[in-house]
Amino acid sequence: MTISVENPVSVHEDFTTQTKTEELQSDSRIPMSTIPSNDEVFLAPEVNAFGREFRNYEDENNERQKSVEEFYKTQHINQTLDFVKKMRHDYGKLDKMVMNIWECCELLNEVVDESDPDLDEPQIQHLLQTAEAIRKDYPDEDWLHLTALIHDLGKVLTLPQFGGLPQWAVVGDTFPVGCAFDESNIHHKYFKENPDFNNPTYNTKTGIYSEGCGLENVSMSWGHDDYMYMVAKENGSTLPSPGLFIIRYHSFYPLHKAGAYTHLMNDEDKENLKWLHVFNKYDLYSKSKVHVDVEKVKPYYMSIIKKYFPENLKW
Numbered sequence: 641m642t643i644s645v646e647n648p649v650s651v652h653e654d655f656t657t658q659t660k661t662e663e664l665q666s667d668s669r670i671p672m673s674t675i676p677s678n679d680e681v682f683l684a685p686e687v688n689a690f691g692r693e694f695r696n697y698e699d700e701n702n703e704r705q706k707s708v709e710e711f712y713k714t715q716h717i718n719q720t721l722d723f724v725k726k727m728r729h730d731y732g733k734l735d736k737m738v739m740n741i742w743e744c745c746e747l748l749n750e751v752v753d754e755s756d757p758d759l760d761e762p763q764i765q766h767l768l769q770t771a772e773a774i775r776k777d778y779p780d781e782d783w784l785h786l787t788a789l790i791h792d793l794g795k796v797l798t799l800p801q802f803g804g805l806p807q808w809a810v811v812g813d814t815f816p817v818g819c820a821f822d823e824s825n826i827h828h829k830y831f832k833e834n835p836d837f838n839n840p841t842y843n844t845k846t847g848i849y850s851e852g853c854g855l856e857n858v859s860m861s862w863g864h865d866d867y868m869y870m871v872a873k874e875n876g877s878t879l880p881s882p883g884l885f886i887i888r889y890h891s892f893y894p895l896h897k898a899g900a901y902t903h904l905m906n907d908e909d910k911e912n913l914k915w916l917h918v919f920n921k922y923d924l925y926s927k928s929k930v931h932v933d934v935e936k937v938k939p940y941y942m943s944i945i946k947k948y949f950p951e952n953l954k955w
């Protein structure tokens with residue numbers, strides 16, 4: 641299958657200030673009659689569901705601020721290269737469960753993400769909100785709708801059936817291990833207590849890697865991204881490369897938001913990153929208290945799951 645990835649970002653340069661409608665309106669070549677009305681496009685809100693700025697990790701007035709910071713402290717101390725290797729090895733066996741994608745979506749009803757200052761809704765709502773938002777603006781890219789639907793399914797790792805991992809080993813932003821922790825990581829100060837921080841093999845800019853080696857060869861902190869990537873890949877999903885890349889790196893904010901660690905990317909990563917930039921707008925700004933009617937949208941998602949995944953998957 642061929643997907644056009646030619647500069648998907650060029651029409652979406654500044655996600656926070658420009659909506660798709662405004663972009664279209666400013667393009668004089670498009671007749672007004674073909675411009676969709678506002679409910680057909682996704683309008684990114686300026687504030688989150690609590691009336692606050694998105695991704696503000698320093699907001700003293702946010703009652704979730706303290707617990708989110710505590711979360712990052714534990715995450716930064718414990719995510720070492722050794723830990724990541726062990727997790728990839730253990731979970732790479734995919735011997736926890738056999739189930740289909742939709743069953744996994746339903747399991748997420750039980751999961752609330754402690755690292756997220758912008759959302760305290762069950763994760764199944766976040767999946768559907770993201771997918772429905774991206775579907776409005778990219779109606780023909782069904783692979784992108786499905787990518788959105790499944791991107792956070794790896795959060796099932798917190799459930800007892802999956803070993804009940806602590807939240808710090810499942811959620812939150814991700815970062816490479818085995819090289820220096822970039823300053824752009826939120827609450828960077830807590831890395832000082834990570835055993836890898838003072839290891840001279842691991843604490844240089846490239847560490848154990850080399851320039852342009854490709855993210856594929858970089859060990860990322862362990863969590864829901866890498867796990868879901870493994871599940872999709874090992875079960876033979878036919879999702880295109882940008883879809884798998886989005887699943888694997890959507891929490892890598894130091895790269896896709898701050899532009900850090902780009903020296904580790906290869907050419908394919910650079911192409912795929914364009915789609916991750918597109919995706920991030922919907923992942924972040926669709927978080928809302930307004931619930932999607934699960935039963936109403938289920939038939940559509942079932943049809944695209946069938947297109948890109950086998951009926952049953954090993955988890």
Ligand SMILES: O[C@H]1[C@H](O)[C@@H](O)[C@H](O)[C@@H](O)[C@H]1O
Nearest residue numbers: 753755756811812813890891
């Ligand atoms: O708190 C959030 C949440 O855990 C998301 O699922 C993850 O993708 C983000 O990177 C993180 O900031």
Ligand SMILES: [Fe+2]
Nearest residue numbers: 791792890891
């Ligand atoms: Fe995520």
Ligand SMILES: [Fe+2]
Nearest residue numbers: 766791792923
């Ligand atoms: Fe998400």
